[in-house]
Amino acid sequence: METKKTGEVEDKGTGQNERFSVRVKAEFILSERASCLPPIVPIVPVHSETPKSRKNKRKNKRLREENGDHAKMCLIHLRGDVCTHGDSCKFSHDIKAFLASRPPDIDQIEGGCPHYNLYGFCMYGATCRLGGSHLNLATGENLRKEGVVDASTQVLNLLDRDVQSQLRRNEYPFVCQKFNQKKNDDALENPSAPEENESSEALPDMTPLPEKSRKMIDFSNKVYIAPLTTVGNLPFRRVMKKLGADITCGEMAVASHILMGNASEWALLKRHADEDIFGVQLAAGHADLFTRACELIENHTKVDFVDLNLGCPLDIINDKGAGAALMLRQNKVKDAIKGITQTLSCPVTIKMRTGWDMAKPFAHELVAKIQKWGMGGVGAVMIHGRSRLQRYSKEADWDYISRAALNQDESLPKIAVIGNGDIFSYKDYEESTSREGISSCAMLGRGALIKPWLPTEIKEKRQWDISATERLDILKDFVRFGLEHWGSDQKGVDNCRRFLLEWLSFLHRYASYTVL
Numbered sequence: 001m002e003t004k005k006t007g008e009v010e011d012k013g014t015g016q017n018e019r020f021s022v023r024v025k026a027e028f029i030l031s032e033r034a035s036c037l038p039p040i041v042p043i044v045p046v047h048s049e050t051p052k053s054r055k056n057k058r059k060n061k062r063l064r065e066e067n068g069d070h071a072k073m074c075l076i077h078l079r080g081d082v083c084t085h086g087d088s089c090k091f092s093h094d095i096k097a098f099l100a101s102r103p104p105d106i107d108q109i110e111g112g113c114p115h116y117n118l119y120g121f122c123m124y125g126a127t128c129r130l131g132g133s134h135l136n137l138a139t140g141e142n143l144r145k146e147g148v149v150d151a152s153t154q155v156l157n158l159l160d161r162d163v164q165s166q167l168r169r170n171e172y173p174f175v176c177q178k179f180n181q182k183k184n185d186d187a188l189e190n191p192s193a194p195e196e197n198e199s200s201e202a203l204p205d206m207t208p209l210p211e212k213s214r215k216m217i218d219f220s221n222k223v224y225i226a227p228l229t230t231v232g233n234l235p236f237r238r239v240m241k242k243l244g245a246d247i248t249c250g251e252m253a254v255a256s257h258i259l260m261g262n263a264s265e266w267a268l269l270k271r272h273a274d275e276d277i278f279g280v281q282l283a284a285g286h287a288d289l290f291t292r293a294c295e296l297i298e299n300h301t302k303v304d305f306v307d308l309n310l311g312c313p314l315d316i317i318n319d320k321g322a323g324a325a326l327m328l329r330q331n332k333v334k335d336a337i338k339g340i341t342q343t344l345s346c347p348v349t350i351k352m353r354t355g356w357d358m359a360k361p362f363a364h365e366l367v368a369k370i371q372k373w374g375m376g377g378v379g380a381v382m383i384h385g386r387s388r389l390q391r392y393s394k395e396a397d398w399d400y401i402s403r404a405a406l407n408q409d410e411s412l413p414k415i416a417v418i419g420n421g422d423i424f425s426y427k428d429y430e431e432s433t434s435r436e437g438i439s440s441c442a443m444l445g446r447g448a449l450i451k452p453w454l455p456t457e458i459k460e461k462r463q464w465d466i467s468a469t470e471r472l473d474i475l476k477d478f479v480r481f482g483l484e485h486w487g488s489d490q491k492g493v494d495n496c497r498r499f500l501l502e503w504l505s506f507l508h509r510y511a512s513y514t515v516l
Contacts, residue, residue: 073098079125080142095140098126105132106493110476114484120148124489154273155234155485157301159266167261167296176291176339216347217277217305217379219416219441222246223455226382226420226445227281227307227351231502235481238274239474240448244455247277252309254322255284255293269301279305281351283312285321287332291339298344306344308336310352311384313391324353324388330366337375347379351420354400358387361397364404371408371415378415382443385421392446396421398432405437416441423447425513426457449506463513471507478503 033040074091076083078098083089092098112133115122122128125142126135134143166172224247225232225240237248250268257265271278280303284290290308297303310333312323319325326333340348350370355361363383370378383404385396398419405417420443423429429442442458451457452474457464482496 075127078127079123080140095126099137099140102126102131103129105130109479109483111480113488114480115488116143116145118149118154118484119151120145122488124487124492127489129490129493130483130488156271156273157266157269157303159261159263160300163296163300164261164263164266167259172296174292174295176288176295176343178288178292214345214347214377215304217247219247219380219418219439221440222442223458224418224441224443225249225448226443227252227309228445228449231449231499231506233485233499234270234272235478235485235496235499236503238272238481239452239478240455241274242477243453243474244459245444245448246455247279248275249279249281249307252281252283252312254317255282255289258282258293258296259289269297269303271302277304279303279307279349281307281309283309283317283322284336285326285332287335287339290336291343294340294343303346305347305349305379306340307382308333308340308348308350310350311388313353313388318388324356327352327363327366327388328356330369333366334369334373337370337373337378341375341377344377347377349380349382350378351382351384353384354387354397354404356388358390358394361387361400364400364407367404367415367417368407368409371412374412380416380418380439380441382418382420384445385419398435398438402435402437418443420445424451424454426461426463429458446506449503450509452507465512465514471510475500 072092073095074083074085074089074093077089077091077093077095083093106129109130111117113122113128113130115124115128116134121144122131122134122142125131126140128134135141136143163172223245225237225245227249228236229251232249232251237245237250240248250270253265253268258269269280280297280301282290282293284293294306297306309323310327312318314323317323317325321329321332326336337348337350352363352366354363367381367383370381383401385398385401386392386394396419398421401417401419408414416439417437418439418441419432419435423432423442423444424447428447432438433440433442442455444454447454453464453466453470478500479496482499483492486492486495486499
């Protein structure tokens with residue numbers, strides 16, 4: 001056997017040592033390519049698609065599948081308006097061809113299109129899934145009627161386009177500076193000054209707004225629908241108002257997304273005219289985010305209170321120092337409350353949990369500190385009787401909520417402490433709020449989702465064995481409110497169906513008390 005190295009082929013691509021080399025005898029090494037082998041075709045490198053481009057392709061394909069012929073039609077023409085592009089429009093104006101392929105109307109909705117019935121005009125035109133009530137199916141004309149409600153008076157707190165543009169370009173004239181901007185300005189003014197070891201986050205420059213009269217809210221003996229992510233939408237809140245709720249609050253909005261002008265986040269601040277006492281809930285991890293978001297709320301919305309979220313258990317929120325994680329950083333809580341109360345002319349409420357771990361609750365200490373800070377404008381503290389790690393497991397600890405309420409200093413003005421958790425009937429409400437120190441406000445979360453008629457039970461002090469027909473009427477109201485809010489075209493119908501199913505995932509748990 002020949003041991004002499006006569007030829008060597010190495011794996012140059014990997015750059016490994018001779019363990020990956022191949023020894024070949026010299027007589028087997030070809031000087032040219034054999035004629036029996038096909039010619040070598042040069043490989044042209046193909047630029048692979050980026051994940052973003054692939055995502056956009058999938059999105060466009062999905063939109064084409066969902067819209068069908070809608071994507072080829074001029075939407076302005078479908079609404080019944082005059083297209084400004086005229087014959088040069090790149091989309092089709094053949095309304096008769098569109099009507100021929102239009103899907104049949106949804107006939108289960110009583111009364112027809114809610115937009116046409118309420119406003120006298122449906123902006124979705126021929127794409128409306130209830131268009132039979134306002135369309136001339138022969139010509140495609142979108143009918144109008146007079147003497148109806150002005151749409152601008154029904155839904156409030158809409159995002160102004162100029163404000164959104166300023167926010168996206170970072171040109172909005174905030175009074176409160178960003179935390180990093182404040183630190184940089186201080187460093188430029190005092191370049192030789194030593195850095196201080198601050199015990200809390202440096203409070204941004206928050207020049208107080210002119211003195212305003214602050215209208216406080218009396219939560220006593222009222223039914224308050226707690227902020228409910230996803231399911232606490234505007235149509236659901238309208239249903240709850242119809243069934244006896246006094247106070248409603250929007251879904252949790254992330255302050256940083258509000259500051260970026262995110263339209264989907266601003267949608268969480270919308271308020272219907274039926275909501276006479278309405279608040280919004282903000283989540284953030286820093287005082288300047290809270291303060292700047294409250295500047296926008298003060299200047300561009302109409303709310304009766306702002307709720308500071310110290311209780312959200314979601315990881316995506318807590319990882320940013322917000323939600324329940326903010327309870328662990330009490331100096332930041334102090335700075336946030338100070339900034340908010342200086343900015344708003346309405347009261348601020350604080351929603352928290354018992355603590356991080358069930359074994360070591362500390363909400364009673366935080367409530368006492370908030371009282372000692374003595375910041376005017378704190379209307380109430382809401383305590384969910386579970387820890388962050390518990391989320392929604394086990395029973396709410398109302399005895400601890402009472403302990404937290406009684407831990408306040410008798411020599412200082414007391415803050416109302418409202419309990420939350422496991423109120424599913426009038427008897428649960430009576431038993432829970434009868435504890436010493438707890439406000440008589442009924443704050444409902446999952447109880448309102450499972451039994452939306454619970455506010456009526458509490459106010460009338462009775463058990464309501466609601467019939468199946470009455471429950472169906474509640475769902476009909478939600479669908480009507482949903483189509484009015486999300487739209488009556490196919491996209492609006494899909495959104496309404498999605499949120500209806502979210503609610504039904506709670507509503508199906510109801511069992512009559514006569515069975516239990």
